[in-house]
Amino acid sequence: MASSARWNHVWVGSETGILKGVNLRRRQATNYVAASALRRDEGVSAMCWGDPSESEILVGCLDRSVKLFSTEKGKFTESRQCLGGEGSFCGLAVHDSSIITCVESGLLKVWRDASSENMETQVGAGVCRMRQNPAQPQCVGTGGKENALKVWDLHRPEEPIFRAKNVRNDWLNLRVPVWERDLQFLPGSEKIVTCTGHHQVRLYDPSSPQRRPVLEATYGEYPLTALSLTPGADSVVVGSSHGDMAVIDLRQGRLVKCLKGFAGSVRSVHCHPTLPLVASCGLDRFLRVHNIEDKRLVHKVYLKSRLNCLLLTSREKWEDEEPEPAAPQADVKEEKDELWDGMETVATRTVLKRTGDPNVRETQLGKHPKKQKRTSAGP
Amino acid sequence: MSGPGSMASGAAGSAEGPGDAARAPEQALFPPGFSVSEIKNKQRRHFMFLRWKQQQRKEKLANKKKRRKEREALGDKAPPKPVPKTIENQRVYDETTVDPNDEEVAFDESTDEFAPYFNRQTVPKILITTSDRPRGRTVRFCEQLSTIIPNSHVYYRRGLALKRIIPQCISRDFTDLIVINEDRKIPNGLVLSHLPDGPTAHFRMSSVRLRKEIKRKGKEPTEHQPEVILNNFTTRLGHSIGRMFASLFPHDPQFIGRQVATFHNQRDYIFFRFHRYIFKSEKKVGIQELGPRFTLKLRSLQKGTFDSKFGEYEWIHKHREMDTSRRKFHL
Numbered sequence: 001m002a003s004s005a006r007w008n009h010v011w012v013g014s015e016t017g018i019l020k021g022v023n024l025r026r027r028q029a030t031n032y033v034a035a036s037a038l039r040r041d042e043g044v045s046a047m048c049w050g051d052p053s054e055s056e057i058l059v060g061c062l063d064r065s066v067k068l069f070s071t072e073k074g075k076f077t078e079s080r081q082c083l084g085g086e087g088s089f090c091g092l093a094v095h096d097s098s099i100i101t102c103v104e105s106g107l108l109k110v111w112r113d114a115s116s117e118n119m120e121t122q123v124g125a126g127v128c129r130m131r132q133n134p135a136q137p138q139c140v141g142t143g144g145k146e147n148a149l150k151v152w153d154l155h156r157p158e159e160p161i162f163r164a165k166n167v168r169n170d171w172l173n174l175r176v177p178v179w180e181r182d183l184q185f186l187p188g189s190e191k192i193v194t195c196t197g198h199h200q201v202r203l204y205d206p207s208s209p210q211r212r213p214v215l216e217a218t219y220g221e222y223p224l225t226a227l228s229l230t231p232g233a234d235s236v237v238v239g240s241s242h243g244d245m246a247v248i249d250l251r252q253g254r255l256v257k258c259l260k261g262f263a264g265s266v267r268s269v270h271c272h273p274t275l276p277l278v279a280s281c282g283l284d285r286f287l288r289v290h291n292i293e294d295k296r297l298v299h300k301v302y303l304k305s306r307l308n309c310l311l312l313t314s315r316e317k318w319e320d321e322e323p324e325p326a327a328p329q330a331d332v333k334e335e336k337d338e339l340w341d342g343m344e345t346v347a348t349r350t351v352l353k354r355t356g357d358p359n360v361r362e363t364q365l366g367k368h369p370k371k372q373k374r375t376s377a378g379p
Numbered sequence: 380m381s382g383p384g385s386m387a388s389g390a391a392g393s394a395e396g397p398g399d400a401a402r403a404p405e406q407a408l409f410p411p412g413f414s415v416s417e418i419k420n421k422q423r424r425h426f427m428f429l430r431w432k433q434q435q436r437k438e439k440l441a442n443k444k445k446r447r448k449e450r451e452a453l454g455d456k457a458p459p460k461p462v463p464k465t466i467e468n469q470r471v472y473d474e475t476t477v478d479p480n481d482e483e484v485a486f487d488e489s490t491d492e493f494a495p496y497f498n499r500q501t502v503p504k505i506l507i508t509t510s511d512r513p514r515g516r517t518v519r520f521c522e523q524l525s526t527i528i529p530n531s532h533v534y535y536r537r538g539l540a541l542k543r544i545i546p547q548c549i550s551r552d553f554t555d556l557i558v559i560n561e562d563r564k565i566p567n568g569l570v571l572s573h574l575p576d577g578p579t580a581h582f583r584m585s586s587v588r589l590r591k592e593i594k595r596k597g598k599e600p601t602e603h604q605p606e607v608i609l610n611n612f613t614t615r616l617g618h619s620i621g622r623m624f625a626s627l628f629p630h631d632p633q634f635i636g637r638q639v640a641t642f643h644n645q646r647d648y649i650f651f652r653f654h655r656y657i658f659k660s661e662k663k664v665g666i667q668e669l670g671p672r673f674t675l676k677l678r679s680l681q682k683g684t685f686d687s688k689f690g691e692y693e694w695i696h697k698h699r700e701m702d703t704s705r706r707k708f709h710l
Binding site: 016018031197222223225241242243260261263264265283284285302304305306 | 689
């Protein structure tokens with residue numbers, strides 16, 4: 001069903017270039033592909049919501065093209081090449097109908113639609129992540145390997161408005177290496193939370209006179225690769241490259257609880273803004289949704305490729321959604337017969353995933369003949 | 380004196396207990412609620428337990444005979460024999476099991492790091508080394524491994540860091556790196572790294588038998604390229620590991636040599652054997668085991684080349700989370 005794309009709860013981008021939409025209530029996952037042939041160099045490296053009502057998704061691929069996917073229509077609507085710099089995308093954001101991109105070589109660029117006044121700055125090499133401040137959309141933060149946290153205002157791109165300072169030398173008087181892997185802006189204030197590849201979680205406050213981190217907490221022995229804020233903004237969920245996920249309290253800097261189940265590196269973590277749910281995906285090809293309060297695994301979905309990034313919808317009330325598709329079926333019967341004759345027969349076992357065929361989609365109104373995969377719930 | 384008298388009779392009664400039980404075993408052991416463990420005296424409890432065990436065995440034998448008689452009486456109409464339960468039969472269904480028709484997995488495999496090998500664009504060239512200062516057994520094992528794997532070279536590890544060895548290997552066109560880890564004079568670990576930027580698998584190795592320790596073995600293996608058999612790698616992780624093993628050997632086996640290397644996966648243990656076969660007739664084959672044999676168990680699979688500190692892992696064996704069920708396997 002083309003409109004069922006809107007009911008998917010989680011959108012996951014994989015290394016093979018497939019955007020997967022997972023509907024957790026109906027326990028199905030569907031694949032959406034831009035072109036009819038899959039290509040490895042179109043692996044998804046960054047994703048973000050296109051607009052606040054979450055009807056569009058911007059997908060950044062390894063070949064430096066940004067594709068726009070519409071959840072209403074369930075297909076990719078446009079694509080544009082965002083060249084410049086080297087490496088894959090490490091951050092995507094939207095501001096006033098222009099796209100902000102950042103690549104690993106440090107080129108931060110604002111792309112306005114088909115005009116040449118694209119603004120760009122260099123933020124330093126080896127960038128791992130760029131994120132936009134949801135409260136002030138013109139501020140973005142960047143951080144990377146040996147590249148300290150910097151907050152940029154896009155109206156004045158020459159100098160960052162906040163540049164973080166490294167912590168003091170450690171007890172052997174050696175310089176502490178810097179490797180910011182992921183960062184998030186805390187809502188309601190200007191504070192920024194980052195997680196590093198040296199298993200530290202740091203909290204910076206630009207409004208305070210000190211440029212060093214206000215709070216530092218360590219967790220585990222392995223690089224922390226992903227970070228997300230819990231509802232309430234007083235703790236963060238971090239994921240590491242060894243598959244350990246933990247909830248760390250920001251007021252005291254201590255570990256609250258660990259979430260178990262991962263067997264591989266966690267690539268992306270996303271919390272729901274109000275419900276106590278956190279979705280995470282990683283290299284072991286599974287998408288897991290945990291309940292933060294009682295550490296329970298709510299959903300576990302096998303998606304066959306390695307997963308790179310994910311987006312969780314911020315809709316509430318997942319239970320009473322999705323009206324039954326029985327009503328429009330009567331109208332569509334005649335058109336359906338033509339469709340069925342035109343299409344080749346496919347085994348009804350839930351193995352094959354149909355890639356989206358743009359020609360077929362326009363004529364559909366009701367139930368779509370695309371085969372969907374059944375997912376399993378629970379550990 | 381009734382007291383001592385009654386006590387004496389009580390003692391005699393309890394002493395008669397086992398004797399009583401000998402004469403009428405069913406009455407002693409079947410009353411409901413009677414349990415052998417409630418007897419406080421250890422010697423007597425042990426005796427009663429043996430008695431109980433003998434009875435269980437007798438009952439089992441009697442049941443078996445009865446069933447066999449019934450089966451013979453029914454003749455052709457007998458129901459088929461029930462299949463005995465084994466751990467492999469009872470294996471928990473793994474949802475990552477690869478279906479051969481799956482397009483997405485097929486695409487994933489055709490474009491992963493082993494694609495150049497399977498498309499015949501590269502020829503495997505293997506570097507075998509050990510941990511520092513290897514002892515005799517490990518050295519001999521490495522030599523025997525290098526006779527089995529064609530186009531492989533053994534180098535002595537002079538305390539060099541793996542992260543420095545790897546760029547040099549890449550520049551000299553090696554495709555795989557094998558590091559045998561040694562502990563207390565026996566090899567016990569294997570790190571297999573596919574070179575340009577490929578996955579690194581870390582195994583625990585056990586039951587290593589060198590050529591002279593194998594009974595009824597054949598002569599030395601020849602230089603012919605062996606065939607490779609990969610058994611029972613069903614899940615997605617198993618597929619990746621299987622492809623990793625397959626990429627160690629050249630793509631085209633020489634059937635003249637009649638040599639075969641087998642990687643057999645059972646219950647997450649991978650058994651490696653190397654044989655020479657000869658077809659005596661259409662259906663009869665004779666095999667001779669040559670070469671070393673060992674058993675591997677996967678500990679972790681890492682996405683890039685060897686970097687245990689900062690690398691990203693695709694799969695790690697977590698003992699307390701993954702070994703909770705005896706019937707769940709991952710490979």
